[in-house]
Amino acid sequence: IAGITQAPTSQILAAGRRMTLRCTQDMRHNAMYWYRQDLGLGLRLIHYSNTAGTTGKGEVPDGYSVSRANTDDFPLTLASAVPSQTSVYFCASSDEGGSEAFFGQGTRLTVV
Amino acid sequence: DQQVKQNSPSLSVQEGRISILNCDYTNSMFDYFLWYKKYPAEGPTFLISISSIKDKNEDGRFTVFLNKSAKHLSLHIVPSQPGDSAVYFCAASGGNFNKFYFGSGTKLNVKP
Numbered sequence: 001i002a003g004i005t006q007a008p009t010s011q012i013l014a015a016g017r018r019m020t021l022r023c024t025q026d027m028r029h030n031a032m033y034w035y036r037q038d039l040g041l042g043l044r045l046i047h048y049s050n051t052a053g054t055t056g057k058g059e060v061p062d063g064y065s066v067s068r069a070n071t072d073d074f075p076l077t078l079a080s081a082v083p084s085q086t087s088v089y090f091c092a093s094s095d096e097g098g099s100e101a102f103f104g105q106g107t108r109l110t111v112v
Numbered sequence: 113d114q115q116v117k118q119n120s121p122s123l124s125v126q127e128g129r130i131s132i133l134n135c136d137y138t139n140s141m142f143d144y145f146l147w148y149k150k151y152p153a154e155g156p157t158f159l160i161s162i163s164s165i166k167d168k169n170e171d172g173r174f175t176v177f178l179n180k181s182a183k184h185l186s187l188h189i190v191p192s193q194p195g196d197s198a199v200y201f202c203a204a205s206g207g208n209f210n211k212f213y214f215g216s217g218t219k220l221n222v223k224p
């Protein structure tokens with residue numbers, strides 16, 4: 001059972017470049033999320049999706065976009081990366097109206 | 113401003129003793145609270161949760177206490193074990209049920 005798979009595991013990206021972080025889940029969860037983890041700030045919600053075809057903004061959405069074309073995939077795109085987007089990114093999913101969220105292993109992104 | 117706060121960045125405890133991790137929240141709409149455990153280079157994993165209709169939930173060595181009037185919850189680990197050494201995140205949701213807000217985390221070190 002894979003659960004949630006994120007790719008790539010890590011990436012060094014030049015500022016100004018476009019980047020898509022991939023996230024796939026095989027649990028048929030309706031809700032999916034993207035968080036970034038920064039030292040001293042914990043996990044902050046970037047975008048979320050309650051069901052396929054819908055998305056919403058979280059706490060720190062600026063500079064990021066998402067799409068939810070189907071239940072399994074929830075890619076996160078940085079249209080033009082900036083150094084402040086250097087972070088560890090976690091994708092997660094949960095049942096609609098469910099309890100805990102399940103997390104992927106994370107993507108470590110460095111923007112230089 | 114963060115709606116979920118963990119004011120202790122770190123905690124050190126001797127093996128066999130009790131670990132108490134604290135969390136405060138500001139949003140009175142929160143009605144579901146969770147604790148996650150995170151090891152380095154891994155995604156957070158769900159540990160225990162509590163609904164606002166309860167003031168205590170226990171699962172083995174882990175107990176979560178909720179004080180709604182004080183908007184405060186705590187995680188007790190008894191007895192603490194070296195394998196419990198990790199970063200612990202408090203999270204809350206409510207209203208829009210599928211949005212989770214996280215604290216900044218507390219790094220627990222259990223000394224053998």
